[in-house]
Amino acid sequence: MGQDVQLSNVGMCFDEFWAVRNVDMHIEAGEFFSFLGPSGCGKTTLLRLISGFLDPSEGVISINGQDMRGIGPNKRHTAMIFQNLALFPLMSVAHNIGFGLEIKRVPKLEREKRVDELLELVDLPGVGDKKVEDLSGGQKQRVAIARALAVEPSVLMLDEPLSALDLKLRHHMRAELRKIQRRTKVTFIYITHDQGEAFTMSDRLAVMSDGKIEQLGYPDAIYNNPATPFVASFVGETNTFHGSLSEIKDSSAIIDTPTGPLHCRNPQNLGQGTDSIAFVRPETISFMNGAQADNSLPCTIDTWSFEGAFITIQLKTGDGKPLTMRISNRGADLNLEPGKDVHVAFSADNALLLPKEASHA
Ligand SMILES: Nc1ncnc2c1ncn2[C@@H]1O[C@H](COP(=O)(O)OP(=O)(O)OP(=O)(O)O)[C@@H](O)[C@H]1O
Ligand SMILES: [Mg+2]
Numbered sequence: 001m002g003q004d005v006q007l008s009n010v011g012m013c014f015d016e017f018w019a020v021r022n023v024d025m026h027i028e029a030g031e032f033f034s035f036l037g038p039s040g041c042g043k044t045t046l047l048r049l050i051s052g053f054l055d056p057s058e059g060v061i062s063i064n065g066q067d068m069r070g071i072g073p074n075k076r077h078t079a080m081i082f083q084n085l086a087l088f089p090l091m092s093v094a095h096n097i098g099f100g101l102e103i104k105r106v107p108k109l110e111r112e113k114r115v116d117e118l119l120e121l122v123d124l125p126g127v128g129d130k131k132v133e134d135l136s137g138g139q140k141q142r143v144a145i146a147r148a149l150a151v152e153p154s155v156l157m158l159d160e161p162l163s164a165l166d167l168k169l170r171h172h173m174r175a176e177l178r179k180i181q182r183r184t185k186v187t188f189i190y191i192t193h194d195q196g197e198a199f200t201m202s203d204r205l206a207v208m209s210d211g212k213i214e215q216l217g218y219p220d221a222i223y224n225n226p227a228t229p230f231v232a233s234f235v236g237e238t239n240t241f242h243g244s245l246s247e248i249k250d251s252s253a254i255i256d257t258p259t260g261p262l263h264c265r266n267p268q269n270l271g272q273g274t275d276s277i278a279f280v281r282p283e284t285i286s287f288m289n290g291a292q293a294d295n296s297l298p299c300t301i302d303t304w305s306f307e308g309a310f311i312t313i314q315l316k317t318g319d320g321k322p323l324t325m326r327i328s329n330r331g332a333d334l335n336l337e338p339g340k341d342v343h344v345a346f347s348a349d350n351a352l353l354l355p356k357e358a359s360h361a
Helices: 043-051 093-103 108-121 137-150 167-184 195-201 219-224 229-234
Strands: 005-014 017-027 032-036 058-063 078-081 155-159 187-192 204-209 212-217 239-249 252-257 260-265 275-280 295-306 310-317 322-328 341-346 351-355
Touching: 005 043, 017 043, 017 212, 032 043, 032 195, 043 058, 043 078, 043 155, 043 187, 078 137, 093 108, 093 137, 108 137, 108 167, 137 167, 167 187, 167 195, 187 195, 195 219, 204 219, 204 229, 212 219, 212 229, 229 275, 229 351, 239 260, 252 275, 260 275, 260 295, 295 322
Parallel strands: 032 187, 032 204, 078 155, 155 187, 260 351
Antiparallel strands: 005 017, 005 058, 204 212, 239 252, 239 275, 252 260, 275 351, 295 310, 295 341, 310 322
16 A cells, blocks of 8 residues: 655755755545656755755655654665666566565465466466567566565556556556556656646646746646746746736736737735736637637738648748637638638637746756
C-alpha cells in the first residue's frame, strides 16, 4: 500500500545555485501525483531528495509521518524508475524482475512466484524467459515497472519514463501506468515536461519553474484557472494581451490594450492601474454569430490548418497582433480565405486577467 510524502520547506542548493526552493506540500498515500515543468526546473532533483540520493540543504521530508533525515535510500520504502530504465539487457526478464529480491535473499520459490505475479500485473504473462534485449520498447517499460514494484515500495518515483517511446506507445503506456497504479495502490510520483501525460494520468499535479512550485492542484483547475502567468503560458496554448486595468465592473475588469479595451475575468481582484496580462485560450474564441459578446475583435485571416477534428486558424487583429483560434470541425464549409475580414468573439469569463509583475515567463 502507498504511503504519504510531506515536504516541509524543502530546498536544495548546489554550490550557490538553488535548484529547489521552498517546496512545501503534501502527497497523499496512494495518489498519482505529477511534477510538470520545463527542463532544468528541478524535477529530478526533487525526486532524488525524496528517494534519499540527495540530502536537502533546507527543510524536512517525511514519509508515512517519519522524518527521513539520516535514513539512506536503501532504508526508505521508495523505488525509482529512470528514463533509461537501467535494465540488464542480457539477463532474462524474470531475472531482471527478481534481481532486487535476490539481493534481499528472498528464497527462490517465493521469488519465482512473486515474479509471475508481477508479470501478470504488468500484462506480460509468460515472457519471463525472454531476454530483455529482445523486447519492444513498451515491453521493456513494463519490465522496469515490474522490477521496481518487486521490492514492494510504498512510493514509486518515475522520472520521465515514457520519453524514449514513440507517440502511439506513449499514449498506450499512459493508460497502462494508470491501471497498474490503481491495482497496486502504491503512491506514484511522476515527473514529466509533457502536460498531456501529467493531465491524463494524475490525480493532482504541481507545475514547477525555477525550482519553485508555481501551482498545485487538480488538472482541470490548473488548466482553467492558472494562478500565474508562467502556468497560463506553460500549460496549454494561449493568446496574451498586455494592458493596464482601467475599470472594474461587477465581477469583471476592463483593460486597455493596443488592440482595444477587453472585458476580463479578474479572480485575483487586481486594482485599477495594474499592469496586467489577459490570457485567452484558442478554443474559447469563436466567429461572431450576431449575438452580443463581451469582446469582439475585427481580424483578418492569415492561415489555417485542418487537423481533422479541429481547425486552427491564425488571424491578425486590427493592430497587427497575431491571434490563434481553434474551432471544432462540424463539416460545414467555413469559407476560410487568406486576407478575409472576420469578427471573432470571446467572453469575459474566458479572458483571464493576471498581474504582469508575477511573470517571469
Ligand atoms: N549535482 C548537481 N550539481 C550542480 N547542479 C546541479 C546538480 N544537479 C542538478 N543541478 C542543476 O539543478 C537544476 C535542476 O536540475 P534537474 O536535473 O533537477 O532538472 P529537471 O527539471 O529534472 O530537468 P530535465 O527536464 O532536463 O530533466 C539544473 O540547473 C541543473 O543544472
Ligand atoms: Mg530531469
